[in-house]
Amino acid sequence: MANEFSEDRPDARPAAISQADARATLEDMEQDGATLVARIVTPQWYHPALGVITGVFAGAHALPGTWPVVAIAIGIIAIPVLTTTYTRRYGVAMSKPSGSGSRRLMLFMLAVLVAAMVSSLAIKLLGLEPWWALVPALLTFITTVVVGRRYDGALRQEITASSDVRL
Numbered sequence: 001m002a003n004e005f006s007e008d009r010p011d012a013r014p015a016a017i018s019q020a021d022a023r024a025t026l027e028d029m030e031q032d033g034a035t036l037v038a039r040i041v042t043p044q045w046y047h048p049a050l051g052v053i054t055g056v057f058a059g060a061h062a063l064p065g066t067w068p069v070v071a072i073a074i075g076i077i078a079i080p081v082l083t084t085t086y087t088r089r090y091g092v093a094m095s096k097p098s099g100s101g102s103r104r105l106m107l108f109m110l111a112v113l114v115a116a117m118v119s120s121l122a123i124k125l126l127g128l129e130p131w132w133a134l135v136p137a138l139l140t141f142i143t144t145v146v147v148g149r150r151y152d153g154a155l156r157q158e159i160t161a162s163s164d165v166r167l
Contacts, residue, residue: 098162
């Protein structure tokens, strides 16, 4: 088995790399970060599709009968279909925020979704007409599209900042 040790002793140190090799490795890492940032540009169709799904989640509770269960089941199926399609097409998957800015935006979107779902449920419990559920559903759709695009920008900026290595 080949190794980097000058001797076959466990306490032997690996051969020192040259400054030029270290710089080349850091430049390669910086290029990898730039390549990743270029690949996580979300296509125009993604956020509207996600907005429709979150809008369904937000408004489903006000539907009569068993329709809320059907709508939520469709939404649950649609989320992995959407994310898998994106991952297969673009070869990258981002599953969590990269820094504090993207984390705040994600938490804001989740808070809007939860508030919209509670509003939709309140519409049903208060006996209001089901069409009122379009208000929280539309608010959720708009928030998902607008804030989702800002989230992507923050995520790219945070990844770029974390991959910048000064030589």
